Amino acid sequence: MNAPDSDFAAARALGSAGRELPWVLVVDDEQRSQEAMRRTLDEEFRVLTAPDAEAARGMLERHAIQVVLCDQRMPGLTGVEFFKQIRETWPDVVRILVSGYTDSHDIIAGVNEAGIFQYVLKPWTPDHLLGTVRSAVEASRLQHGLQRLELDLRAGPRALQQRRDATLREVRRAYDFDRIVRAPGSPLDGVCAMAERVARYDLSALILGESGTGKELLARAIHCASPRMAGPFVVVNCGAVPDTLLETELFGHKRGSFTGAVEDRIGLFQQADGGTIFLDEVGDTSAAFQVKLLRVLQEGEVRPVGSSRTLPVDVRVIAATHRDLEAAVRAGSFREDLYYRIAGVSLEVPPLRERPGDVIAIAEQLLADVSAELGRPASGLDDDCRAVLMGYPWPGNVRELRNELARALALSDELRLPARALSRRLLQGQTGAAASTTAAALPAAGRLQDRLDAVEAMILRETMLRLQWNKTQAAAELGLSRMGLRAKLQRFGLESPP
Numbered sequence: 001m002n003a004p005d006s007d008f009a010a011a012r013a014l015g016s017a018g019r020e021l022p023w024v025l026v027v028d029d030e031q032r033s034q035e036a037m038r039r040t041l042d043e044e045f046r047v048l049t050a051p052d053a054e055a056a057r058g059m060l061e062r063h064a065i066q067v068v069l070c071d072q073r074m075p076g077l078t079g080v081e082f083f084k085q086i087r088e089t090w091p092d093v094v095r096i097l098v099s100g101y102t103d104s105h106d107i108i109a110g111v112n113e114a115g116i117f118q119y120v121l122k123p124w125t126p127d128h129l130l131g132t133v134r135s136a137v138e139a140s141r142l143q144h145g146l147q148r149l150e151l152d153l154r155a156g157p158r159a160l161q162q163r164r165d166a167t168l169r170e171v172r173r174a175y176d177f178d179r180i181v182r183a184p185g186s187p188l189d190g191v192c193a194m195a196e197r198v199a200r201y202d203l204s205a206l207i208l209g210e211s212g213t214g215k216e217l218l219a220r221a222i223h224c225a226s227p228r229m230a231g232p233f234v235v236v237n238c239g240a241v242p243d244t245l246l247e248t249e250l251f252g253h254k255r256g257s258f259t260g261a262v263e264d265r266i267g268l269f270q271q272a273d274g275g276t277i278f279l280d281e282v283g284d285t286s287a288a289f290q291v292k293l294l295r296v297l298q299e300g301e302v303r304p305v306g307s308s309r310t311l312p313v314d315v316r317v318i319a320a321t322h323r324d325l326e327a328a329v330r331a332g333s334f335r336e337d338l339y340y341r342i343a344g345v346s347l348e349v350p351p352l353r354e355r356p357g358d359v360i361a362i363a364e365q366l367l368a369d370v371s372a373e374l375g376r377p378a379s380g381l382d383d384d385c386r387a388v389l390m391g392y393p394w395p396g397n398v399r400e401l402r403n404e405l406a407r408a409l410a411l412s413d414e415l416r417l418p419a420r421a422l423s424r425r426l427l428q429g430q431t432g433a434a435a436s437t438t439a440a441a442l443p444a445a446g447r448l449q450d451r452l453d454a455v456e457a458m459i460l461r462e463t464m465l466r467l468q469w470n471k472t473q474a475a476a477e478l479g480l481s482r483m484g485l486r487a488k489l490q491r492f493g494l495e496s497p498p
């Protein structure tokens with residue numbers, strides 16, 4: 001669940017320009033503990049890892065890292081020594097030392113000069129580690145907020161207004177619909193055109209699509225093209241949060257309303273006031289919660305848990321789900337009245353396998369992004385690699401593609417990414433898919449002409465699918481005239497999907 005995180009509403013959105021999560025660096029020479037920390041923190045933070053001080057400094061130079069976790073025992077120098085060194089160059093980075101009991105003597109000796117925020121003692125538990133890093137990120141946020149406030153006070157109102165306008169322009173550019181990468185003629189063109197139209201009006205929107213297809217990206221683009229763009233964009237993953245927690249997160253609570261409610265809390269609806277709230281996985285919410293959500297949307301006000309007062313909120317709702325919500329309505333598991341409230345306009349983002357023409361365009365962009373993030377140069381994808389990427393069905397959609405490229409880049413040294421750097425899953429998928437297509441399409445025995453026809457049909461089908469039924473391009477690639485191509489497609493009964 002991401003709440004906006006700065007005083008400046010626009011900067012909140014910009015802070016998440018493709019970098020929604022705070023950057024955390026884990027420095028540890030032990031691969032296993034590095035991995036364990038990465039796994040624990042991965043959901044909430046962008047985790048980078050470095051095996052030693054030198055690699056860590058490289059990462060700090062390239063990324064806006066907010067928190068560094070460093071093991072006390074490393075070859076060459078201790079964690080405390082490392083923190084002393086980086087404190088001079090990166091004073092704002094919050095430093096967390098990971099150490100065992102036996103290290104205490106060394107640590108105490110150098111603690112003040114290293115400016116350590118907190119310790120994590122080994123063996124750590126995931127909850128403790130997460131809690132510590134969350135507080136470190138909060139500390140970093142407050143520190144930055146204060147610095148910015150001081151600068152603003154010194155700069156005066158005119159300079160402040162100029163900076164605000166510049167930030168807004170940057171946000172608009174960062175989330176322009178053009179930044180949603182796609183090939184010319186992609187099915188996403190229509191989706192983006194429609195989204196851009198509805199962005200101007202204060203209508204609710206429902207974005208449908210499988211996980212990882214880019215629903216949140218589209219929602220952000222809508223927000224940034226809307227008159228609310230200077231307001232906050234707040235993301236809530238309704239599927240990941242239990243019912244009771246979801247209610248307090250969204251609507252807030254009064255101090256003492258339940259055990260653990262030690263102070264009043266402002267809900268995310270209020271935090272999104274004047275902006276947009278993105279309710280991801282709305283189809284996963286319970287019937288009881290749907291009733292409460294409907295009331296808020298109908299009345300435009302929230303009642304914090306344990307409070308007798310309601311508070312007005314002015315929020316545009318964009319919801320998303322990977323479920324077939326109309327079917328859920330028919331089956332009675334999703335309220336019909338809520339459905340009509342949130343589905344002012346429905347937009348459907350097709351899965352990546354239904355837009356194979358987009359795969360390479362997106363992969364190239366993601367490769368450039370990941371290469372910049374990892375500080376590992378890359379000049380593109382080689383032909384074999386493209387073929388494998390094209391042949392894989394991408395059940396996890398663009399998110400899976402991004403993860404795959406990050407993994408392949410980290411594990412290979414080549415500038416142009418070769419197919420062999422890709423996971424076995426993809427390479428097998430490729431051979432498996434090719435083999436099964438071949439096996440299914442090709443008769444095992446029979447006249448030579450029949451078998452050649454089967455091969456021809458298979459090549460035509462693959463080409464048309466890859467080029468998204470662009471007949472001019474396909475004819476040029478296959479060395480046929482458009483008429484010749486059309487005749488062949490007819491002969492083999494190949495038609496573009498409706």
Ligand SMILES: Nc1ncnc2c1ncn2[C@@H]1O[C@H](COP(=O)(O)OP(=O)(O)OP(=O)(O)O)[C@@H](O)[C@H]1O
Pocket residue numbers: 018179180181182209210211212213214215216217218280322362365398399402
């Ligand atoms: N067309 C695209 N161009 C560039 N990046 C994309 C595109 N589509 C998706 N991405 C990237 O893929 C990742 C997943 O996208 P996003 O989070 O928007 O998907 P989602 O459908 O909201 O997923 P989920 O339903 O699991 O929350 C993000 O890093 C996003 O920036």
